[in-house]
Amino acid sequence: MTDELSAQIGPDRTLLLVDDDEPFLKRLARAMEKRGFVTETAESVAEGKQIAHSRPPAYAVVDLRLEDGNGLDVVETLRERRPDCRIVVLTGYGAIATAVAAVKFGAIDYLSKPADADDVTNALLARGDVMPAPPENPMSADRVRWEHIQRVFEMCDRNVSETARRLNMHRRTLQRILAKRSPK
Template sequence: MSAEEPTGAMVEGEDTSLLIVDDDKPFLTRLARAMETRGFAVETAESVEEAVAKARARPPAYAVVDMRLGVVAAIREKRDDSRTIILTGYGNIATAVTAVKLGAVDYLSKPADADDVFAALTRTAGERAAPPENPMSADRVRWEHIQRVYEMCDRNVSETARRLNMHRRTLQRILAKRAPR
């Protein structure tokens, strides 16, 4: 994350409370510092339990959550106007859909810099996000889908192949390869 220095934009409004949840301590510290320079009153949490306790005690106006969907639900339970974004190192369509259904307003894949996070948090309703600079390739999207179904089938190759309507050996070859870029 490169944006320690803000680009001039500051958060506006009465309640600028922001909860950041991430188990990567260096990333959490850098993002918290960057968001503080943009005017947020930042609280951090390194675990789901800590985040849920903080969300229930003082529901934040904003939240950045590292793929902990239980935290999103806890925040929405106490404060339905909270603007929550999901930040994760392994983005895929299924988790994005789940996050939005639970009340997240946006979904960013790591590495996202502080400017991306700030823009997602402060975007007005109906305002569209800019298209990504580096979108996933079609091969990567296919690979993500196969991985999702494979995990849903408890890593059972035969069941996954049946559900994807592909030959088991073809699936085994795909799973043995590295993820495409």
């Protein structure tokens, strides 16, 4: 951790991470600890709200969709308990409507997955009108499309017909896409 980063974080280094993807949550917690944050993790809305009530952190990263509900409930609780908390909402289901809702609930930024620890740190520590720099290696449009199709496919319990219906595409077209390797 650099002295500059330490100064940006400030004296209260507490960070709440709420995500139901356990491997991602553990990786992000380790990465954020290396950057100087004192992390606490939660894998559900209920657990996140409980921590927000008992030990409201200075920073928070909250997944939008959790198994037991909407991460915006955690954002709302954090805003009530600690209005100065800097909150970033993460989601694998990026859409303008959910980004607007997250900001209305009090998030300072909204990042689409996959986001790395540098993206999260930059969003948490961004001040004022300074826009974060664009990512060094953004995903290609083909990769973004493939990721979206994979997420919907998993949401539909790997049911090709249901996924094709939700994506408004022909079932055989979807099968061809799913049979290919992921684009770079």
